Amino acid sequence: MAKKITQKTKTEMPCRDAGERSRSFDEVALGYTIDMAVAEANRCIECKNEPCIAGCPVGIDIPTFICQVAAGDFQAAWQTLSADNLLPAICGRVCPQEEQCECKCTLGRKFDPVAIGRLERFVADHAASQGWQVGGTIAPPSGRAVAVVGSGPAGLTAAADLARLGHKVTIFEALHKPGGVLVYGIPEFRLPKTIVSREVQALEQLGVEIKTNHVIGRTFTVDDLFDELRYDAVFIGTGAGLPHFPKIPGVNLIGVYSANEYLTRSNLMKAYRFPESDTPMIRARNVAVIGGGNTAMDSVRTAKRLGADHAYLVYRRSRDEMPARHEEIEHAEEEGIELLLLAAPIEIVGDAESRVRVLRCERMALGDPDASGRRSPVPIPGSAFDLEVEVVVFAVGQGANPLISGTTPDLPVNKWGNIVADDATGATQKRGVFAGGDIVTGGATVISAMGAGRRAAQAIHAFLTAPAAAPDTPIGV
């Protein structure tokens, strides 16, 4: 414990050069070498009270795996990590560590915290390069079957845990590729898709069947899953997939996209390789993205990579309030993204062909803190200004998709359309139906969706193995 701290800052992770990467979809951050990982792991002072673990939504045994890295026993580190986290290569890359595990790190009080995420990524990538399998065993078949709806992090985690517990699991996914936001939303340069498909393959090795092109609510309703297809329980992890557009003039002009559409065209449909791939998107010289979260950041960095000379990020508060990960904001600025802070769009003006020409904005000032504790933006009268752009992308939050709630009348939703489910178990008010991830919480994080999937898997297992004990009256909430 009384270890002397010799290195006060995090071991740097090498990145591709900003000039080169701003035109390429290759991954930006390159990951630690063995030496870097061992050096960084040695910074951990192995606190007895393990504050970092409490910061991780799935409670990874952080000190143990880091200690194993420090000792050079990467295989043991992999066993520790993979026992708690199904998708460490993904979390190590995209978790907002500065608000989760790393913000609780003892070292962080005086120096940089230990780079937990980077170490997690290192261990996972190293394990993949060595072909090491996931730790844990598979229970004998239980004879019970579970349908998992949606293959984002919540669904993937629930499916893996249930399969390990011996249940027959089928994932129903609406799109043609499994992975949810991990494949259609987060771009290749931040999360290579080979990593997602690697994790999906691991799931198939556990015996999980994945049925793509199945839209629940249309192909089958939730009731069909029970009555026709004879599943014993259903987990719903359909994400927060309904894009919002602001009510300003011009939102239906050609060149106005939701971030979902912009990113789906580029990531899932590979429009950045058009015409080698068939799906087009408008490649503009001047692009404005509205919003300040990860989705906005991913969109504006994509715009730059698609060849924009000017890629603007328009955000109505100041930099301190931006919800995006700090590392991503820094990367974006290095790549030449132009931040227009304290500004908000008021109108989009088109030409005779209905194509976007101008985004009209006004300047904002920060007023008193609102309900969320953040200072709310107030328009400054007479401050309107024009940006000449051909594409406008809105990344201003999303709602709940109504396909399932609209066809499952006995599944209560709240006023935003999110499914009402118990936080600890994922149980909904419909018997045998559990839910978790963004469809319950609204847009959150990969790791919190995984945590919800894991808790629901435990509750589903309890429900399936003690059917007599399962109440007839609604469980949960």
Add this chain to the structure above:
Amino acid sequence: MYPVLENELLSQDVHRLWIEAPHVARKRKPGQFVIIRVGEEGERIPLTIADVDTARGAIALIVQGVGKSTRELNLVPAGGTVLDVAGPLGRPTHIEPGAHVCCVGGGIGAAVVYPIACGVKASGGRVTAILGGRTKDLVLLEREMRAVADACHVTTDDGSAGAKGLVTDALSAIIAEGVRIDEVVAVGPVPMMRAVCELTRPLGLKTTVSLNPVMVDGTGMCGGCRVLIGGQQKFVCVDGPEFDGHLVDFGELSARLRAYRSQEAESLTHYCASH
């Protein structure tokens, strides 16, 4: 992989494909569509389910080869496969039992009104059909439509089949005869749907149209298919594809359909050059 069971040429550039997709065949209702991807680099193409064969677990699509993706699909022979078939998508047609429905199909729109006509007949209603095209070869599904409809009128711009004129001329004539029609369902090119709506609006005759904006996912996730309906933003893939034609902002729809015109041309040139 979904097997293509049959591929029949109906007229120039228009094919009927029967594709085995039991998960879709089982549940589909009139008015619904699927999204097809031919191969790994392929676009997601929305296509109406024109017919269903539950015994074979197959659906029929009637595809007009207008650009790269639809031409490529039309080239998949019987015995071949397509990579993805997602669906059924969209809300089924609302069919009032026993109603007299006038089904107006312009060009490829016949593929959309034909299953609706079948649905109307199945619920005990009456169907008057109007099929139109620029010329004889572009009047689709006439034989099939005659087999279900109580009456079937054909119009062509050049008079090469049926009456010379537009579908709206035939519709005006039917209305003028004083036949009581409960609803008009019109599907075809945007200008045709708009003209039908302008004709029926002053008469207060309920008119339903099926819209075909550019789509990506078809599940309500991207918002690319948005249209203004009575001033409200709607997503055609989940809220439609059918809407009250008198509320549709057709001007905006046709503008948005031109969004990728130059890229579509580029894609086709690229495809032709490599084939």
